[in-house]
Amino acid sequence: TIVAYILRALQNYPLYIRSIPTENELKFHYTVHTSLDVVDEKISAMGKALVDQRELYLGLLYPTEDYKVYGYVTNSKVKFVMVVDSSNTALRDNEIRSMFRKLHNSYTDVMCNPFYNPGDCINSRAFDSMVTSMMMQVC
Amino acid sequence: MEGLTLSEAEQRYYCDLFAYCDTESTKKVAPNGRVLELFRAAQLPSEVVLQIMELCGATRLGYFGRSQFYIALKLVAVAQSGLPLRVESLNTVKDLPLPRFVGPKNEQELRHTALYSSDADNSTSYSGVIPPPPGRVQVKKGSVSHDAVQQRTSTDQQESTSPVVSPQQSPPTSPHIWRKHHRHSSGGNNERPIAGPGPLWTPFSEAQPGASTTGDPIWSGHSPPPHQENWVSFADTPPTSALLAMHPASVQDQTTVRTVASATTANEIRRQSSSYDDPWKITDEQRQYYVNQFKTIQPDLNGFIPGSAAKEFFTKSKLPILELSHIWELSDFDKDGALTLDEFCAAFHLVVARKNGYDLPEKLPESLMPKLIDLEDTTVVPVISEVGDQSGEVGYSSSPAEAPPSKSPSMPSLNQTWPELNQSSEDTAIVHPVPIRMTPSKIHMQEMELKRSGSDHANPTSPLLVKPPDLSEDNKMSTSKFVAGNTVADGYSSSDSYTSDPEQIGSTVTRQRSHSGTSPDNTAPPPPPPRPHPSHSRSSSLDMNRSFTVTPGQQQAGVAYPPAVPPRPQPTQGAGPHVHRPVDAEGLIAHTSTSPQQIPEQPNFADFSQFEALVASGVNEEEEEEIETHSEVLQVEKPSDSSGSLRVAKAESRIEDKAAVNVPVNSGKGTTPLAPPPKPIRRRLKSEDELRPEVEEHTQKTGVIAAVLASQPSIPRSVGKDKKAIQASIRRNKETNTVLARLNSELQQQLKDVLEERISLEVQLEQLRPFSHL
Helix, strand or coil: CCEEEEEECCCCCEEEEEEECCCCHHHHHHHHHHHHHHHHHHHHHHCCCCCCHHHHEEEEEEECCCEEEEEEECCCCCEEEEEEECCCCCCCHHHHHHHHHHHHHHHHHHHHCCCCCECECCCCHHHHHHHHHHHHHHC | CCCCCCCHHHHHHHHHHHHHHCCCCCCCEECHHHHHHHHHHCCCCHHHHHHHHHHHCHHHHCCEEHHHHHHHHHHHHHHHCCCCCCCCHHHHCCCCCCCCCCCCCCCCCCCHHHHHHHCCCCCCCCCCCCCCCCCCHHHCCCCCHHHHHCCCHHHHHHCCCCCCHHHHHCCCCCHHHHHHHHHHHHHHCCCCCCCCHHHHHHHHHHHCCCCHHHHHHHHHCCCCCCHHHHHHHHHHHHHHHHHHHHCCCCHHHHHHHHHHHHHCHHHHHHHHHHHCCCCCCCCHHHHHHHHHHHHHHCCCCCCCEEHHHHHHHHHCCCCCHHHHHHHHHHHCCCCCCEECHHHHHHHHHHHHHHHCCCCCCCCCCHHHCCCCCCCCHHHCCCCCCCCCCCHHHHHHCCCCCCCCCCCCCCCHHHHHHHHHHHHHHHHHHHHCCCCCCCCCCHHHHHHHHHHHHHHHCCCCHHHHHHHHHHHHHHHHHHHHHCCHHHHHHHHHHCCCCCCHHHHHHHHHHHHHHHHHHHCCCCCCCCCCCCCCCHHHHCCHHHHHHHHHHHHHHHHHHCCCCCCCCCCCHHHHHHCCHHHHHHHHHHHHHHHHHCHHHHHHHHHHHHHHHHHHHHHHCCCCCCHHHHHHHHHHHHHHHHHHCHHHHHHHHHHHHCCCHHHHHHHHHHHHHHCCCCCCCHHHHHHHHHHHHHCCCCHHHHHHHHHHHHHHHHHCCCCCCCCCHHHHHHHHHHHHHHHHHHHHHHHHHHHHHHHHHHHHHHHHHHHHHHHHHHHCCC
16 A cells, blocks of 8 residues: 655645655645645634644545545644555544544654754654554555 | 573673574574584583583584574583582572683683684784684684674784784774773683783873774784773773763873772772673763763753753754764653653763764663663663674673662652653543544533543643543533433434433434524533534524424424523523523424424414513513413404414413513513414423423523524514414424434544544554653
């Protein structure tokens, strides 16, 4: 299955991109970029909603015939976008939620590192390993 | 094969040997060939070797499993020490020296020289002492593989000196070398004279100024004997070089360290050998140095160093940011963005190691892990990535028990964070289930939603904990108010099976609804629900409908219907307009069920004015009075309407509270806001109600009804009142239906949400569980 994770910062530039398999990455870039519109739309629709896990998780942004795109946004407007293959029907919504939660936690750990400047690309080995393990679970 | 107990040193040693022999990297089986070579290197007579093999079972199995290998090694040691080979000797012989295998390992023996020549793989100068990068090429020498890890051939190459020297030169490059030295010293400590630490120190000091790698060329000149000193001094190197890196000015520290080291060389050797093969272990001097550095930043040893200060500090080491970032990730154990003393020492140590050329591990080495009282992570075996097969080494490395004794008041903060973490998670887990989550009742839903929002984020348990008790209290309160009614109400309001709590909640819900419905001026919507029940905010008419729907069913059931009624008394008691309510509520209740019967009573409107007058007279809670008066009035009015007769009849039969209820109801209906038609019916119902002891309920009900009626347009007294009454009742019923339908859908939705929440919580819990293993 194909999975891709992309983190995008407030200004929508990518902070972290990871995909399996590594080919066709450009297509994922494009997909994620286009899905940002949906993300923004959902964010604006939330308005003054209470911030909790439910609203951080944006859910299925849009399905295409090939893949599904899921979104998640943190309180600091860092967007996590995940693209999964449509053939991977085993992925339940809650699994996606838990994956996003793990991503969020790892991202928080990265942020705690004083050597990491927010806005830099994420070069953390721990983060990478976490993402790899998650992708391995899915694939 | 009997169980084999190995000392720690033995364990490590054997593991390395096994790894060395494990050419196929199966980690389970050592091919016979390699093992045999190894045994040959032990310089044991072949028959002994055969005997050993037999004893350990290898001949039986045909290969050397790990256990067989260990047993064999132990037997080799036994044999080498001259003891007879027996199975029992495996465990009985204490303090057995490690089996010695001729080869690079035994620097003490000069046999390695003979092996050197055969070791072509040692591209470096050394011959077999230091295993060449490819690793275990020391088969020829039968050396132990612990050197295999040394992949830093670069440093090896510098050692162009005698093979004996070679091992000494490797230390700076890899922790394994360190370990090797350890082992060597452990194996042949006694044999190795500690010669001339002095000359060693000087070249060492010369090496200091340079980078760590510069120490290598200097080493090349060293003689074999002092290799231990080298190793010892190497131990000093990190701190000294770190000193250099970080504080060029602190030359004094270097000398101090060096002198200290030299003075305690012997002690260190012994200590180091005992601590064995842990290159990541922090020595006492290092530890002291780190602590001093910590103090310069943060005087309180139990305090934190904030991330920014640490960043500055470590940036001085001139390591690339990426590596510093990685070091931080490794050392900030609790991920709080600050370094405690232990974390700081670990980070410092990693920086030192890195500056000396060691690669950073992927995971924090065991000896660097901060001591957490709560966590028992000492059993965790971190893997140093750089080390090829050294996975076993670290695992066997001396546990934190041997860790620098000065792992001082370790992280009180860490200790706290962990239990807090666990507690919080447990608390949240506990909090969540407390309330009656799985019930569809709205209140439950609200509770759950509150909890969900609270627990998921940083909302510690407190708000959540607060809420359930509140809710439960409320529920209890409500339950206490009306017991019988509750069950009925619950049964009515939701068809789901309730637990006792839901019943309470349901009652609370109904109570709430009734509260809001009872009075347009309803004093206070039901307190507990965290979220104002939508129905509460709705107009009282809904509540009235509810009460309507409730009452008919209940009345028909002959049960005390007003589960909703009980709450009424409270709000209604305070309000003036509530005067009508007691009457109205019941009247309404009666009305719905007897709507068809209301029609004939419509004409009682004429009485309404009188009722109103009566009501206006200030009869409030005095239902009886009203009733009586009304009844009187009604009786007077009787002739006017047939309903009046009815009413009178009712009044007669009901000269109690109900009548009063009817009056206002009637009046309301006929004239102003009160709904007349229901009133007569209410009266009738009231008679039934009277059977119930809940007078208050009546008052409330009437209040509600009054409110509802109030919302309805006044109906001019006319014959059409019947129709209007019917229409009104129909309308009310419809409203009630919609309300209930909406409620149902909401509850369903909430149920779904709760279920999902539960699943996500379970997932979270699972996540937290493995996390505790880390």
